[in-house]
Amino acid sequence: MSRIGKLPVAVPSGVQIKIDGHTVSVKGKRGELVREFHSDIEIKMEDGKVVVTRPSDSPSHRALHGTTRALLANMVKGVSEGFTRVLQVEGVGYRATMEGANLVFYLGYSHPVKVEPPVGIKFAADEKAKTVTIEGNDREQVGQIAANLRKLRPPEPYKGKGVMYQGERIRHKAGKAGKVA
Helix, strand or coil: CCCCCCCCEECCCCCEEEEECCEEEEEECCEEEEEECCCCCEEEEECCEEEEECCCCCHHHHHHHHHHHHHHHHHHHHHHCCEEEEEEEECCCCEEEEECCEEEEECCCCCCEEECCCCCEEEEEECCCCEEEEEECCHHHHHHHHHHHHHCCCCCCCCCCEEEECCCCCCCCCCCCCCCC
16 A cells, blocks of 8 residues: 555545545635546545545556545645745845735846736745745645746856755855966
């Protein structure tokens, strides 16, 4: 058995789960998430917990078992607590500001880069700490948006300038050696 897949997903109070065949909708205080899962994996409610089972021990079913359980757990956590991802902006003149709900990056280009938040996502920028916080209910969407913002100016290995995840360590390279006269 999958160590992750066999664990039941605890449903906190205030979260409602509706299982309709292979479509699961999870509703909580922060919103609602709906996802369709693979038809081979069985999802059911037992004693206030969500249980995921698989039909066989084939490698594809084993992979789907743990993945399905993890996605369900992320949906439950997303509608009850939410997910956040923090990015740091490093470099002289690099900064991020808010313009209404939009995020504006100044990253050394000839123009500022404006980013509109998709539905269900909130941005917050702290100009003093040079951080950007991405908040939302869907873990996959929050992570993808953080990755897209990081791609605007990935951290470079010589000076460590750019947009990086908070806590990310950039391996610095030695620059060119000076000429000897």
